[in-house]
Amino acid sequence: MPVEVILPKVDMDMATGRISRWYVEDGATVKKGDVLFEIETDKAAMEIDAPASGTIRDITGKEGVDIPVGEAVAWIYAEGETASEKPAASAPADAPPPRTPPLKGEGDPETLTPPSPLRGGVRGGGAASPDSSAVRATPLARRIAASAGLKLDSIAGSGPNGRVMRKDVEAALSASPTAKPKADASSQARPSAARMTASAPLHHAWLRQGSGRPFVLIHGFGSDMNSWRPMLGAGVVDAPVLGIDLPGHGGSPRAVPADMDAISEQIEATIAALYLGPITLIGHSFGGAVAATVAARGHADIRALALVAAAGLGPEINGAFLSGFARARSEASLMPWLKLLVADEKFLTPAFVKATLAQSVDTELRRVQAEIADRFFADGTQTVDTREMIAGLHIPVRVIVGANDHIIPSQQANGLPGQVALHVFQATGHMPQIERADAVLKIMLEMARGAA
Amino acid sequence: MDTTVRELSYAQAIQEAMAIAMEQDERVILMGEDIGVYGGAFQVTGDLVERFGADRVMDTPISELGGAGVAVGAAVTGLRPIFEFQFSDFATLAMEQIVNQAAKMRYMLGGAVSVPVVMRFPAGSGTGAAAQHSQSLEAWFGHVPGLKVIQPATPHDAKGMLLAAVADPDPVMIFEHKLLYKMKGPVPEGYYTVPIGKADIRREGRDLTIVATAIMVHKALEAAAQLKKEGIDAEVIDLRTIRPMDKDTVIASVKKTSRLLCVYEGVKTLGVGAEVSAMIAESDAFDYLDAPIVRLGGAETPIPYNPDLEKATVPQVPDIVAAARALATGNR
Numbered sequence: 001m002p003v004e005v006i007l008p009k010v011d012m013d014m015a016t017g018r019i020s021r022w023y024v025e026d027g028a029t030v031k032k033g034d035v036l037f038e039i040e041t042d043k044a045a046m047e048i049d050a051p052a053s054g055t056i057r058d059i060t061g062k063e064g065v066d067i068p069v070g071e072a073v074a075w076i077y078a079e080g081e082t083a084s085e086k087p088a089a090s091a092p093a094d095a096p097p098p099r100t101p102p103l104k105g106e107g108d109p110e111t112l113t114p115p116s117p118l119r120g121g122v123r124g125g126g127a128a129s130p131d132s133s134a135v136r137a138t139p140l141a142r143r144i145a146a147s148a149g150l151k152l153d154s155i156a157g158s159g160p161n162g163r164v165m166r167k168d169v170e171a172a173l174s175a176s177p178t179a180k181p182k183a184d185a186s187s188q189a190r191p192s193a194a195r196m197t198a199s200a201p202l203h204h205a206w207l208r209q210g211s212g213r214p215f216v217l218i219h220g221f222g223s224d225m226n227s228w229r230p231m232l233g234a235g236v237v238d239a240p241v242l243g244i245d246l247p248g249h250g251g252s253p254r255a256v257p258a259d260m261d262a263i264s265e266q267i268e269a270t271i272a273a274l275y276l277g278p279i280t281l282i283g284h285s286f287g288g289a290v291a292a293t294v295a296a297r298g299h300a301d302i303r304a305l306a307l308v309a310a311a312g313l314g315p316e317i318n319g320a321f322l323s324g325f326a327r328a329r330s331e332a333s334l335m336p337w338l339k340l341l342v343a344d345e346k347f348l349t350p351a352f353v354k355a356t357l358a359q360s361v362d363t364e365l366r367r368v369q370a371e372i373a374d375r376f377f378a379d380g381t382q383t384v385d386t387r388e389m390i391a392g393l394h395i396p397v398r399v400i401v402g403a404n405d406h407i408i409p410s411q412q413a414n415g416l417p418g419q420v421a422l423h424v425f426q427a428t429g430h431m432p433q434i435e436r437a438d439a440v441l442k443i444m445l446e447m448a449r450g451a452a
Numbered sequence: 453m454d455t456t457v458r459e460l461s462y463a464q465a466i467q468e469a470m471a472i473a474m475e476q477d478e479r480v481i482l483m484g485e486d487i488g489v490y491g492g493a494f495q496v497t498g499d500l501v502e503r504f505g506a507d508r509v510m511d512t513p514i515s516e517l518g519g520a521g522v523a524v525g526a527a528v529t530g531l532r533p534i535f536e537f538q539f540s541d542f543a544t545l546a547m548e549q550i551v552n553q554a555a556k557m558r559y560m561l562g563g564a565v566s567v568p569v570v571m572r573f574p575a576g577s578g579t580g581a582a583a584q585h586s587q588s589l590e591a592w593f594g595h596v597p598g599l600k601v602i603q604p605a606t607p608h609d610a611k612g613m614l615l616a617a618v619a620d621p622d623p624v625m626i627f628e629h630k631l632l633y634k635m636k637g638p639v640p641e642g643y644y645t646v647p648i649g650k651a652d653i654r655r656e657g658r659d660l661t662i663v664a665t666a667i668m669v670h671k672a673l674e675a676a677a678q679l680k681k682e683g684i685d686a687e688v689i690d691l692r693t694i695r696p697m698d699k700d701t702v703i704a705s706v707k708k709t710s711r712l713l714c715v716y717e718g719v720k721t722l723g724v725g726a727e728v729s730a731m732i733a734e735s736d737a738f739d740y741l742d743a744p745i746v747r748l749g750g751a752e753t754p755i756p757y758n759p760d761l762e763k764a765t766v767p768q769v770p771d772i773v774a775a776a777r778a779l780a781t782g783n784r
Contacts, residue, residue, distance in 0.1 A: 159782050165742050165743070275782065301682070
């Protein structure tokens with residue numbers, strides 16, 4: 001199988017990198033350790049070596065262009081290998097292990113020194129390295145990876161010098177449904193979560209990498225973390241953004257949680273397992289009620305809270321929508337309900353409809369969700385009341401609603417304490433984060449500025 | 453037994469412990485320089501000479517070698533002396549009596565004698581007493597088999613551990629941080645002991661373990677309170693005994709938190725935290741570490757007289773906060 005050459009993370013807070021120049025041409029024969037290209041960062045120029053020997057082909061990483069960390073920039077073929085054997089290229093989101101290329105020091109790009117065998121020998125973490133012991137990793141990360149049957153060199157290390165830590169292994173585990181810790185190891189593998197609550201972390205993913213106080217996003221009923229992507233695409237987010245799938249949704253376990261505290265515990269366990277520190281929490285609809293509950297419980301360090309078309313502010317909710325939406329199995333039966341979500345149908349893009357339908361045909365998923373609706377919104381009534389919780393918070397809280405919300409009446413957001421900011425978007429339905437993506441994103445970024 | 457708990461200073465707690473020991477057992481005597489009429493360099497013995505008489509509260513000449521030798525000899529021949537050094541630094545003058553005699557006698561005489569002597573050492577910096585009166589030498593004694601070495605951090609423990617030391621058949625070295633003497637805390641009335649060799653978890657946490665000794669326990673707790681606001685939940689262990697060390701408590705804590713920060717005032721190199729660190733690295737807690745072990749110890753320098761420099765040579769609360777933060781956030 002051809003070996004992928006990726007744009008490595010050579011700096012702690014690097015999300016993209018720029019190849020200043022290639023030293024080899026497409027079709028050239030390279031030896032493992034040969035310098036392939038040079039990356040320029042603010043601090044230094046770094047040479048990146050070949051992870052394997054062979055013929056370099058498919059050089060897609062152009063010079064002088066910003067390339068996401070982890071993206072394939074070329075492939076190295078062994079003799080006789082063909083392009084058809086090439087595996088799917090790495091998605092930049094799950095960044096591969098940062099190589100630690102030799103620092104060129106203060107040297108200018110003209111004084112190139114060939115890589116010495118010594119330097120090549122001490123380098124660890126290369127994708128082609130067959131030996132996990134060469135990877136920098138903490139003892140705990142090694143133990144968890146070993147018990148889960150994961151290879152360390154397939155895991156991106158977020159610690160100093162690319163050191164793989166527990167959270168990196170756990171992120172790799174949650175991203176890979178096949179590799180799971182053995183039963184006897186799982187209790188040890190997630191001690192922090194297990195200690196804090198009896199709950200295991202929920203399915204989660206980094207929707208954006210970055211630096212600064214992380215945003216944690218909780219989607220609404222019947223949806224999943226991907227529903228946030230259109231909003232994040234509406235602008236530039238510098239801070240990391242974590243999406244969490246509620247229980248019974250997305251990639252999280254398909255169980256019906258007992259109550260709001262049970263869901264909150266799982267959210268808290270997820271946050272604790274990732275050692276996020278202070279966060280900004282944002283919830284939509286049912287996820288808004290969850291977010292407010294998590295904030296009020298005080299177990300997670302939440303510094304600001306945004307509630308988008310949130311449940312939990314009043315008694316009524318469109319019960320017909322909830323049951324109809326959960327029951328719909330075809331585009332024809334789904335569309336009338338989706339139309340209730342937005343004020344203008346143009347937001348029901350083919351991609352949105354397709355993504356929703358993909359979940360609707362998952363009978364088991366929707367069955368669990370119907371049970372969740374019965375538990376928390378029986379007979380078109382919200383059984384969760386977060387108004388008092390919100391009133392008791394000592395953090396900035398913003399409530400964002402669409403004036404034409406047909407699922408949860410926007411009037412429910414009235415009468416909250418004066419310190420809670422209320423944003424009412426006209427001609428907007430239950431999905432302000434999609435219908436007014438740019439404006440909602442801007443509010444979110446303002447909250448981040450408040451942190452700085 | 454129904455006991456009343458009052459607020460006492462650390463020095464008062466020690467004085468009360470000595471008084472109780474002397475009331476209970478007439479073999480208990482106090483020895484040291486200026487502990488009689490003067491009441492002790494730090495007024496710890498106070499007016500005990502008036503209560504128990506000069507025969508049992510004995511001023512010794514300005515010779516640590518001589519005084520400590522008499523105390524060791526008295527212990528071997530049946531008394532239970534509590535010997536006070538004016539400053540722990542002067543232990544250098546009595547090392548022969550402590551290391552070669554007190555620590556070895558039971559072993560070399562096949563268990564025929566024991567040396568139930570207690571030595572009290574006012575230790576540590578922070579009083580402007582400069583390089584020869586401010587050291588933290590507890591690790592020296594922790595290196596000697598045959599000695600027990602304790603560092604109580606609270607008035608409660610100072611009284612209970614001193615009474616445990618008096619009851620112990622072997623030589624016990626008590627290091628009392630001078631800045632703790634005026635610190636007040638709840639102390640039960642009457643006789644009780646706090647076991648030697650048992651650490652205390654002063655604050656439970658999940659994100660990292662801070663193992664601290666003496667006054668560093670209080671600084672670590674203050675740091676933990678600040679860290680809490682940042683969402684970092686530190687567990688603070690008061691080691692209390694240097695030798696024999698309570699390995700189990702520390703190992704269990706590190707297994708829980710996966711991160712270890714050792715904070716001690718003695719010079720960092722070859723200090724108490726070095727032993728804790730090595731002990732964890734050798735233990736089965738190693739496989740639970742998610743970051744390198746970090747030590748915060750005293751600077752590699754004599755303690756300066758200049759008060760700003762003096763402060764800068766030993767770990768302070770912001771140092772602990774910064775080190776713990778780096779550890780807990782994966783930046784270490």
